[in-house]
Amino acid sequence: xxxxxxxxxxxxxxxxxELGEKKFRAKQVNDWVVKGVSDFDQMKNISxxxxxxxxxxxxxxxxxxxxxxxxxxxxxxxxxxxxDNHVIESVLMKYKHGNTLxxxxxxxxxxxxxxxxxxIGGKARDLSAGExxxxxxxxxxxxxxxxxxxxxxxxxxxxxxxxxxxxxxRLVNDENNLNISMRNITxxxxxxxxxxxxxxxxxxxxxxxxxxxxxxNGKRDNLxxxxxxxxxxxxxxxxxxxVKETGRRxxxxxxxxxxxxxxxxxxxxxxxxxxxxxxxxxxxxINPVREKKYKASKSQSVNxxxxxxKRKGIEATVRRELGQDIDAACGQLRKSYLDxxx
Ligand code: SAH
Numbered sequence: 001x002x003x004x005x006x007x008x009x010x011x012x013x014x015x016x017x018e019l020g021e022k023k024f025r026a027k028q029v030n031d032w033v034v035k036g037v038s039d040f041d042q043m044k045n046i047s048x049x050x051x052x053x054x055x056x057x058x059x060x061x062x063x064x065x066x067x068x069x070x071x072x073x074x075x076x077x078x079x080x081x082x083x084d085n086h087v088i089e090s091v092l093m094k095y096k097h098g099n100t101l102x103x104x105x106x107x108x109x110x111x112x113x114x115x116x117x118x119x120i121g122g123k124a125r126d127l128s129a130g131e132x133x134x135x136x137x138x139x140x141x142x143x144x145x146x147x148x149x150x151x152x153x154x155x156x157x158x159x160x161x162x163x164x165x166x167x168x169x170r171l172v173n174d175e176n177n178l179n180i181s182m183r184n185i186t187x188x189x190x191x192x193x194x195x196x197x198x199x200x201x202x203x204x205x206x207x208x209x210x211x212x213x214x215x216x217n218g219k220r221d222n223l224x225x226x227x228x229x230x231x232x233x234x235x236x237x238x239x240x241x242x243v244k245e246t247g248r249r250x251x252x253x254x255x256x257x258x259x260x261x262x263x264x265x266x267x268x269x270x271x272x273x274x275x276x277x278x279x280x281x282x283x284x285x286i287n288p289v290r291e292k293k294y295k296a297s298k299s300q301s302v303n304x305x306x307x308x309x310k311r312k313g314i315e316a317t318v319r320r321e322l323g324q325d326i327d328a329a330c331g332q333l334r335k336s337y338l339d340x341x342x
Pocket of ligand 1 (some may be wrong): 116
């Protein structure tokens with residue numbers, strides 16, 4: 001059966017017409033789907049007959065929240081169960097400018113980054129556009145508040161699930177769907193060069209974030225294995241082309257690990273690498289993961305790193321860490337859940 005979540009209105013219209021119903025019904029059904037209802041019986045202006053038809057032909061409720069953790073700062077971490085019992089994480093962060101939801105794009109991940117909890121059990125499967133969108137509907141339902149910003153920074157590598165991720169971005173931006181501005185969407189990647197090249201041709205107004213985390217290939221190979229295939233020089237060349245092609249500023253993510261990548265010399269090298277590029281650096285002390293050996297940089301080293309970048313003319317901010325009192329690092333809540341049930 002097809003999932004109702006994750007369909008453009010035009011797709012739904014042709015499905016509804018094929019079932020022998022009037023086309024305008026599709027808009028009514030679509031409005032309910034976008035409201036995030038989880039049960040066909042909640043669709044008030046839909047006839048009993050059409051509801052039965054929908055029940056026989058479509059899945060509406062493609063996930064449910066099985067656990068959530070709320071932080072003192074308002075951050076909520078959700079664990080959502082999919083129809084095949086896989087679980088994924090999403091995180092809602094409250095900022096003055098609105099609610100940001102961090103969504104997962106895959107069940108697990110196969111990129112193998114050495115500091116990341118999402119990759120520990122490998123990748124189970126890709127998420128469909130409707131399952132990425134479902135995370136937004138569920139979070140909105142749970143809080144009764146709108147999500148205004150989306151970051152594709154949960155579990156999974158978005159560019160390793162290109163088609164569904166692009167469909168999600170276009171859907172969530174669609175005026176018949178949540179109508180979230182492209183400018184309020186950030187896609188984060190560990191640096192899959194051919195897919196970044198493909199993405200730049202789409203000329204979307206989204207923000208591209210690159211997980212850099214190191215300035216020389218030896219270290220980056222160890223942290224982010226995909227670097228062996230697409231080394232730093234090639235990645236940064238691609239980023240320069242991306243900026244030229246889209247006119248959009250790139251964000252570089254740099255997680256600081258004590259004694260590993262946090263020296264002032266490395267900050268200076270980073271500034272040199274990024275010189276002349278329309279970009280911004282986000283610094284974040286690494287979130288220690290139980291299974292991994294890394295320690296977060298001290299706030300003094302973080303500030304020194306930031307100041308060194310600024311001295312060389314590179315914009316940099318230290319990201320405020322939200323949700324420190326809950327399982328904050330990527331994939332940790334899912335991991336602790338799986339450890340419990342297995
Ligand atoms: N696969 C994508 C998006 C998911 S991870 C990517 O690699 O960009 C989102 C960000 O969190 C990435 O920058 C990732 O490197 C970083 N990250 C993962 N585990 C982390 C940890 N334990 N501490 C700090 N940042 C982490």
